[in-house]
Amino acid sequence: MTLNPLLSFVSQVGQRSLQSVREVGYHAALLAEAFYWLLFGHWRRQPVRLGAVFKEAVGVGVNAIPIVALASFATGMMLAIQGIYTLRTFGAEGQVVLGIALSVTREFAPLITGIFVAGRSGSAIAARIGTMQISQEIDALRVIGINPVRYLVAPLLAAMLLTLPALTILSSLVALFGGALYCAGELSLPIDIFFARTFEVLVADDVIHGVLKSFIFAVIVTLIGAGNGFNVSAGAEGVGQATTRAVVLGCIGIILADMVFTFLTSR
Amino acid sequence: MNSTDLAIDVSHLVTHYGSRKILDDISFQARQGEIMVIMGGSGSGKSTLLRHLLGLHQPTSGSIRLLGKDITQLSADEMYDLRKNMGVAFQGGALFNSMTVGENVELPLREHTRLDENTMRIMSRMKLEVVNLAGFENLMPSELSGGMIKRAALARAIVMDPRLLFFDEPSAGLDPVVSAELDELILILRDAMNMTIVVVTHELESAFKIADRITVLDQGRILMSDTVAAVRASTNERIQSLLNRTPRNEAINPDEYMERLTREIF
Amino acid sequence: MDIQIEDRPPYKVVRLSGDVDLHSSPRAREAILDCLKQKAPLLVDLSAVSYMDSSGVSSLVEGYQTAKKQGLEFALVAVAQSAMNVLKLARLDKVFPIHASLDERMAQQR
Numbered sequence A: 001m002t003l004n005p006l007l008s009f010v011s012q013v014g015q016r017s018l019q020s021v022r023e024v025g026y027h028a029a030l031l032a033e034a035f036y037w038l039l040f041g042h043w044r045r046q047p048v049r050l051g052a053v054f055k056e057a058v059g060v061g062v063n064a065i066p067i068v069a070l071a072s073f074a075t076g077m078m079l080a081i082q083g084i085y086t087l088r089t090f091g092a093e094g095q096v097v098l099g100i101a102l103s104v105t106r107e108f109a110p111l112i113t114g115i116f117v118a119g120r121s122g123s124a125i126a127a128r129i130g131t132m133q134i135s136q137e138i139d140a141l142r143v144i145g146i147n148p149v150r151y152l153v154a155p156l157l158a159a160m161l162l163t164l165p166a167l168t169i170l171s172s173l174v175a176l177f178g179g180a181l182y183c184a185g186e187l188s189l190p191i192d193i194f195f196a197r198t199f200e201v202l203v204a205d206d207v208i209h210g211v212l213k214s215f216i217f218a219v220i221v222t223l224i225g226a227g228n229g230f231n232v233s234a235g236a237e238g239v240g241q242a243t244t245r246a247v248v249l250g251c252i253g254i255i256l257a258d259m260v261f262t263f264l265t266s267r
Numbered sequence B: 001m002n003s004t005d006l007a008i009d010v011s012h013l014v015t016h017y018g019s020r021k022i023l024d025d026i027s028f029q030a031r032q033g034e035i036m037v038i039m040g041g042s043g044s045g046k047s048t049l050l051r052h053l054l055g056l057h058q059p060t061s062g063s064i065r066l067l068g069k070d071i072t073q074l075s076a077d078e079m080y081d082l083r084k085n086m087g088v089a090f091q092g093g094a095l096f097n098s099m100t101v102g103e104n105v106e107l108p109l110r111e112h113t114r115l116d117e118n119t120m121r122i123m124s125r126m127k128l129e130v131v132n133l134a135g136f137e138n139l140m141p142s143e144l145s146g147g148m149i150k151r152a153a154l155a156r157a158i159v160m161d162p163r164l165l166f167f168d169e170p171s172a173g174l175d176p177v178v179s180a181e182l183d184e185l186i187l188i189l190r191d192a193m194n195m196t197i198v199v200v201t202h203e204l205e206s207a208f209k210i211a212d213r214i215t216v217l218d219q220g221r222i223l224m225s226d227t228v229a230a231v232r233a234s235t236n237e238r239i240q241s242l243l244n245r246t247p248r249n250e251a252i253n254p255d256e257y258m259e260r261l262t263r264e265i266f
Numbered sequence C: 001m002d003i004q005i006e007d008r009p010p011y012k013v014v015r016l017s018g019d020v021d022l023h024s025s026p027r028a029r030e031a032i033l034d035c036l037k038q039k040a041p042l043l044v045d046l047s048a049v050s051y052m053d054s055s056g057v058s059s060l061v062e063g064y065q066t067a068k069k070q071g072l073e074f075a076l077v078a079v080a081q082s083a084m085n086v087l088k089l090a091r092l093d094k095v096f097p098i099h100a101s102l103d104e105r106m107a108q109q110r
Ligand SMILES: Nc1ncnc2c1ncn2[C@@H]1O[C@H](COP(=O)(O)OP(=O)(O)OP(=O)(O)O)[C@@H](O)[C@H]1O
Pocket: B017, B022, B040, B041, B042, B043, B044, B045, B046, B047, B048, B049
């Protein structure tokens, strides 16, 4: 290679960013199309079926309850341990409730839920659609006249948008419970008092903040999972790569979106 | 040929994958009720041609008329309506793995019609009878053999009684008896329903048995598109080598050959 | 597609004509099942059918089975060639009682 290494680096960066832009554009189009079918499918006599939405909701939402609950409980407890330990140096451990309440509802609950759903379902979506792509099932859908986005992505998106906020609220409650349990032991703070104080400090805005994020995460997980699945072109290896990419990009996408959203709304 | 009874009319089709030209100036016709077999060596562009006929890709140029409609120009809704008259059996079957065989066969009916539940059930079972898969409707595709998958895919392809049927490699990977049965079935379907059937195949024997006309592709171009007799009688060297299964025996240019082997080394 | 229903005691005769396809076959099905609800033996006249697809055949199958359950006669008469081909495809030509004409059936009746 006679190419100047710097030049080659720059050109690679250029190509990478071009590809990223293309990918973002692709996912935006996918999102628009999925929403189109959700809103207008009925009118075009190609509706998104409620049964399919329900089935997906069980898969991505209901079945995720145990793992999300466990992770949330542990996180709540961890926050309490860490909070009391830190605040004790100021002699302000009584303030721990405020810290837990805010960070759980605004940050941790949506984040934990998002990450776990990305791990569980993002990969599953990519694997399912990727496998259908290489076995020509996607082509079969198209020649039957079934739009694959309408049939595969739209119900998933609806299910995610319905279940992620619910999971997030559940996650908040369980995390708060974990925190409350630890405070009950460590600070002899009765659990009902913990919750009473929590609901004193929380305003609607905090809850809305968490739920809004979960909508964004729902979109990210669905699109990245489905997009990577549709783009599989070669064999089982391609499916494997797509699932890995779906999880990694899904998690990164969630964390970055979280950062941007928090930055924009918390100033 | 009267243009109104042409079920398929492809003219001057040119297609690319990326910047690589795959099909070059392809033109051929098939009448309603005709069985057209597309043949050609590996990599000659048969599957690519089929994918364009199915409207899965947009060609670079040229037109593809199916049942009188140019699918390169149709709106999504018009294409949706046309697809009710098209059935496709993919090479690997492409059955939906999450559904039973019966649900697979019923799916086009559920999507396109508002028939009574009983009617759809009976229709799909009738088609499973036709392909000799009676009683298998509750199995999952993963529980079927290769030949059974092909037949189930055929049942799904014909469940709407389409006027156009596309069949990719019906005999690939099947034992001679099963593939002969499939050939028989293709003929019966044409006779009973007057379907126009496009079959992509490698199998000479099967091609000669079922075809009314044969289109021979070679490196993205049409060598010939004519009756079985005419193809058999052709004096074209490439066609003869395809028919006689003689290996390609091209003259070797020593310099070019060496250059290919050593390119980027010296 | 047109449907005519005629009383030829003891039979009811459903005469289908034109195209019996995905759009029209639900009406044919309804007519057949309605007649059977009245407990009348049924003849379906297919002489004027120009095209019949498998949704039409499916309606006949359902009629046949419904009649059989009620112990009623169900038969096809004067099956047009186009319809016959579709019946043959699913080997149903060997299953349905088929009569060459309505008069023939009525003559046997006496
Ligand atoms: N998805 C694709 N992307 C890029 N090139 C492709 C793609 N699919 C096929 N090709 C190229 O197009 C050409 C024709 O391939 P095609 O699959 O149509 O051949 P074929 O006649 O069906 O061969 P076979 O009998 O082996 O299936 C080949 O050179 C192949 O490399």
